[in-house]
Amino acid sequence: MRVADDEDPRAGDGSYDATARIVDAGGTDDDTTVEAALRPRRLDEFPGQPKVRDQLGLVLEAARRRGAAPDHVLLSGPPGLGKTTLAMIVAAELEQPIRVTSGPAIQHAGDLASVLSSLSEGEVLFLDEIHRMSRPAEEMLYLAMEDFRVDVVVGKGPGATAIPLELPPFTVVGATTRAGLLPAPLRDRFGFTGHLDFYEVADLERILARSARLLGVTADDDALAEIALRSRGTPRIANRLLRRVRDWAQVHGTGQVDVNAAQAALALFDVDEAGLDRLDRAVLDALCRRFGGGPVGLSTLAVAVGEETDTVETVAEPYLVRQGYIVRSPRGRIATPAAWQHLGLTPPAGEQVGLPFVDGPDTGRLG
């Protein structure tokens, strides 16, 4: 088995700390540890997202040559595409320590002030879920990002005074699944914004091959291709499916990740040929069967599938929209003919005139 020691992130130099990870929407603690172990550590080990990688690479290299902190970096995109991974990589490439915190952890401006005032020169401050920071903290951040200064308020009431505190230059890396929710003044203070998009299947195959190596399992290319196809363009999902296929192979198979193991395990875990999982299908099912194909409001839809609005909007919808199963309209979400077909149903004729026609059997043609 080829396990390259030099590629094992667990043998790291401590430049990032897996336990410092604050939020993980999808996983248990165990999952978080495994995820951290599978993160690429440097930009040139990071497959996919060629645009963001090249742009970020340039920004970091230029800063390194100037010997100065780079512009602040904002990373946006759906969950599991590598925002946290890239934040860690920014610090590693700059050879700087990284401080990890998140919007929800900073409820008071004072929380932010104490983090900011303890930063060392050049340090990377990773603000995950930056769209969830409180307004006063946000305003403090504007000043800190632009002028490297915070105003510390001493005392209360009419006698209160603001004492300006100079900060050493540092780099904020903000991550958000909801760039649209960031107030413009905050967005504008990031000199570089990278928008992560879903991965190509070929990139997912490369990610899976690397992960298999790190996990110490032998995997056929065909099996990795099968897993990649069903991973909804998302490395986190790809890695998770790989681990379940490995489990299946170890318990029921030959121990080797082959196509048979991949198909059996993915069937067991309810990931269908289109890569839709239980939540995706639940959303389509509610939309078509309960609401006649829509339009239906997002929150109503979320209640119908028993999930948070945010989960439906950021986890399920982007992929369903991208694959042409759902259309977002001002009046709510609408199922396309492809959604009905995926569920084995016939789309109702007449009501959905004007929908874009989606490739598929002719039952979908409306008019």
Ligand SMILES: Nc1ncnc2c1ncn2[C@@H]1O[C@H](COP(=O)(O)OP(=O)(O)OP(=O)(O)O)[C@@H](O)[C@H]1O
């Ligand atoms: N380009 C990539 N190459 C290899 N692995 C990747 C890549 N992008 C992400 N991963 C893996 O996917 C998992 C999730 O990535 P990460 O935590 O960076 O996503 P995220 O965008 O921060 O998600 P969230 O919005 O939920 O915080 C990690 O295990 C990471 O190793």
Ligand SMILES: [Mg+2]
């Ligand atoms: Mg993250």
